[in-house]
Amino acid sequence: MHRMSIKGKACLAGVYEHPTRKAENKSVAQLHAEVAKGALEDAGLTKQDVDGYFCAGDAPGLGPLSMADYLGLKLRHLDSTDTGGTSYLIHVAHAAQAIALGKCNVALVTLAGRPRSEGSSGTQPRSWGANLPDAPFEAPYGIVTTNSYAMVAMRHMHEYGTTSEQLAWVKVAASHHAQHNPHAMLREVVTVKDVLDSPMVADPLHRMDCCVVSDGGGALILTRPEIAKSLGRPLVKLIGAGETSKGQAGGNLTLTTSGAAWSGAAAFAEAGVTPADIQYVSIYDSFTITVLVQLEDLGFCKKGEGGRFVADGNLISGTGKLPFNTDGRGLCNNHPGNRGGMTKVIEAVRQLRGEAHPQVQVKNCGLALAQGTGGQLGTRHGSATLIMERG
Amino acid sequence: MMERKIPAPAVNPENKPFFDAAANGKLVLKFCNGCKQYHHYPRAQCPYCFSSDTEWLEATGGGTVYTCSVLRRGVPVPYCIAYVTLEEGVSMLTNIVDCDLDAVKIGMKVKVVFKPTDGGPPVPMFTPA
Numbered sequence: 001m002h003r004m005s006i007k008g009k010a011c012l013a014g015v016y017e018h019p020t021r022k023a024e025n026k027s028v029a030q031l032h033a034e035v036a037k038g039a040l041e042d043a044g045l046t047k048q049d050v051d052g053y054f055c056a057g058d059a060p061g062l063g064p065l066s067m068a069d070y071l072g073l074k075l076r077h078l079d080s081t082d083t084g085g086t087s088y089l090i091h092v093a094h095a096a097q098a099i100a101l102g103k104c105n106v107a108l109v110t111l112a113g114r115p116r117s118e119g120s121s122g123t124q125p126r127s128w129g130a131n132l133p134d135a136p137f138e139a140p141y142g143i144v145t146t147n148s149y150a151m152v153a154m155r156h157m158h159e160y161g162t163t164s165e166q167l168a169w170v171k172v173a174a175s176h177h178a179q180h181n182p183h184a185m186l187r188e189v190v191t192v193k194d195v196l197d198s199p200m201v202a203d204p205l206h207r208m209d210c211c212v213v214s215d216g217g218g219a220l221i222l223t224r225p226e227i228a229k230s231l232g233r234p235l236v237k238l239i240g241a242g243e244t245s246k247g248q249a250g251g252n253l254t255l256t257t258s259g260a261a262w263s264g265a266a267a268f269a270e271a272g273v274t275p276a277d278i279q280y281v282s283i284y285d286s287f288t289i290t291v292l293v294q295l296e297d298l299g300f301c302k303k304g305e306g307g308r309f310v311a312d313g314n315l316i317s318g319t320g321k322l323p324f325n326t327d328g329r330g331l332c333n334n335h336p337g338n339r340g341g342m343t344k345v346i347e348a349v350r351q352l353r354g355e356a357h358p359q360v361q362v363k364n365c366g367l368a369l370a371q372g373t374g375g376q377l378g379t380r381h382g383s384a385t386l387i388m389e390r391g
Numbered sequence: 392m393m394e395r396k397i398p399a400p401a402v403n404p405e406n407k408p409f410f411d412a413a414a415n416g417k418l419v420l421k422f423c424n425g426c427k428q429y430h431h432y433p434r435a436q437c438p439y440c441f442s443s444d445t446e447w448l449e450a451t452g453g454g455t456v457y458t459c460s461v462l463r464r465g466v467p468v469p470y471c472i473a474y475v476t477l478e479e480g481v482s483m484l485t486n487i488v489d490c491d492l493d494a495v496k497i498g499m500k501v502k503v504v505f506k507p508t509d510g511g512p513p514v515p516m517f518t519p520a
Contacts, residue, residue, distance in 0.1 A: 136400035136410075137432035140514045141486045142462065147472045150460035158458070158497045201464045250430030250438045251481030253474060255458060379484070 005270055010096035010107075011228035011391065012236040014043025014221030015346045019183050021334055023215040024117050028060055029070050031112030031217045036071060039219035044231045045106060050221075052077035052104030054095055056087035058113045058217075058337040067110070077104035083245065083382025084374025085284065085339035087111075088220070090384045092345060093241035095222040105224055112217030113337020120213070120338065134248075138379065145286070145338075146210060148378030150202035153289035156256045157204060159304065162292065164204055166307035168195035170288035171208050171331050173315035178328025180359040185212045186332040209288040211330035211340065218342040220349075225391070234353040235391025240271025247380035258290075259383025260297035260371055267385035268299070273367060275299045278387075280323050280351040280362045282344035282370040285330040291315075294371050295322075298385065317360040326351065326360035341372035345386065352390045366390045395468045399511025405435050408447050410512035418503045418515045419447040420479055431481040452503035453478045453520060461492045471495050475517050489518040 016038030023031060032055070040046060053075050059067045063080035077098045081090050088111055095107035156162045172192055178184040195208040228235055242263035268274060275298060283291045292306035300322060301309035309322075317323035327333050327347045330340040348368040350356045356365075368388050375381035402410050412419040421433035425442025436443050459473035471487040473495070487495045488506065501517035508514055 130401055131403075132401075133405075133434070134432055136402065136406055138484050140397050140400050140508055141472055141484055141516075142395070142398075142466070142470055143472060143484060144462065146465075147460045147462040150462075151458040151472065151474065154460055154497065155458035199464060202460045202462045204460075207464070248432075248482075250428075251432075251483060253457060253476075253482045255474070 006093065006096040006100050006241060007239045007270055008225065008237050009100035010222045010238050011225050012092070012220060012238065012345070012349050012388065013223045013228045013231055013233060014039040014045065015218070015349045016042050017218045017343055017346050018112070018216040018336065020216050021183070021185050021214045022116050023114050028058070028112055028114055029067065031114070032059060032067055032110045033071055035112060035217045035219035036108055036110050039108065039221045043221040044233065045221060047072065049106045050108045051075055052095060052098055052107035054079045054091035054107060054109040056080060056091070056111065056339070057082040058111055058339055077107070083384070085286065086341045086372030086374035086382045086384045087339065088342040089345060089370060089372040089386050090243045090382070092220065092222060092238060092386055093243055093384065096238045096241065099222060099224055105227060107222040109220040110217065111219070111337055111339055111342040113339065114215040115338050116213050116215045134379070143379060145376060146205060147202040148376040149287040149289055150205045151378045152255050152293065153204050156289060156293065159256055160307065162307035164196055165192050166311045167209055167288040167292065168192040169311045169313065170285065170291045170315065171195050173313060173320065174285065174325055174328050174331040176316045177326045177360050178332030180357040181328050181333055184328040184333040185214055186328070205287055205289065211286050211335045212332070213338065214334040214336055216334050216336035218336065218346050220342070220345055236349050236352045237389050237391045238386060239389045240267040240269070240273070240387035241385065242266025242270070243382070243384040245380065245382050255378065256293060257303070258293045258297050258373055258377060259381060260294040260373065260385060263383040263385040264298040264371065267387050271387040273387060277367055278369045279365050280326070280348065280368040282329070282348045282368070283324050284340055284344060284371055284373045285325060286340060286373070288331070290373055290377060291324070293377065294373060298369070298371060317362060323360070323362050326356050339374065341374060341384070344370040344372055348388055352388055395470050397506055397508040397514065399508040400514060402512065406433060409433055412447070413505055413515055414512050416505055418450045418452050420450050420477070420481065421445050422448045429479045429481045431483045451478045454501055454517065456487065456495060456497050456499045456501060457482050458497055459487060459495050473517070475501055486516045487518065488516045
């Protein structure tokens, strides 16, 4: 049987990360417009070329309606799938599907947010509406982002003997990369001891196990390979994608396994490659534990061995076996709109183009993976995996 | 010691029997007569087999801590969030209360207690058995 696939059907032709980390004097819609313009300029395309638009819950308004009108887009394909921070990886997959089917030629994906200016952080409950079926059984207990992920870390430690020192290595590696990024919020190189000495937020997660809260945003342009080739930029093809959601399964919890086990397997199968082939990874890093669990579930190490895998600098570009998040990512660089999926894709594209900072650029980077986890690992989350190849 | 204000659960027609039972000091769970399994949080229609033949059964109120975390920063009063695996087999999100929070550990045996909420029905929480 012939299986339909997005393999090689779409290219990431434009990426843009907003340099702001605190946008006190801008609106959210304005940030969306700025990143859209930045990504189009990066691709060498114009607004008039865009015929597909993708946005998620950070975009003000009903789905894409307000933003498409605000941006002045004339569209024939729209999608507002929202799975929290991983939405933008799913948008990449959906855009590739739409392009493969001829439903659009140039897809724009935007993200922007101002949680830092608006004073929102991971220790405050977020409201998702009055009709949520799960909220009456969760809100009274004070579930927030930090303690949700902390419960996963606690269980992982219990099942596999993972230690706080091992988790700290994820942050240490991110900080080694962030020192080279002039836009990063936290550029200081930190040690395992620094992480362990930082205040305990939610046992066993210290402050330095948590990502930053930042304003900002980012945008992506996807297009058909023929169009991408005509633009004269290094070619980055999407060759595999997977998406899923995972929750509490009616109370039969498997908290130490993420949806990456399913979305990753699907993406690897479509791409026809294995974890051993991947030269660079962008891994969603809302917390250090998020990285560790996803690396296991993607198959970069066995389940339960994530602690040993990330330790001793194994994720540091140039010295470690698996360079990750080479711009410092959420733990050090930014986490625009409390949604980190967009920037995962952007740094993977930079690596494949050879446009990462020279100090962290992976030599001859030909195959990269971006992994996102949105929502909460401790309750329910979306997961998406993208595998990209230099064309 | 300052107590944490517990937000009231949003009661709706589907979940009302759970909170009515809690007001009477009882922990109830949904059991599916179609596939003979408990689930939690409770649904009118079984999340495993989609049967609508689900009924409320009283739980023993005993369980074991599956995982836990004390939130210490960004909140006025530290509190311990946890999943407790009930004797019926399903796990529920809850708080561990009325004890030294630093001593709460995975595997600890706990029993249900009911705590008043801010303007709503009481909710089940757990304390060391």
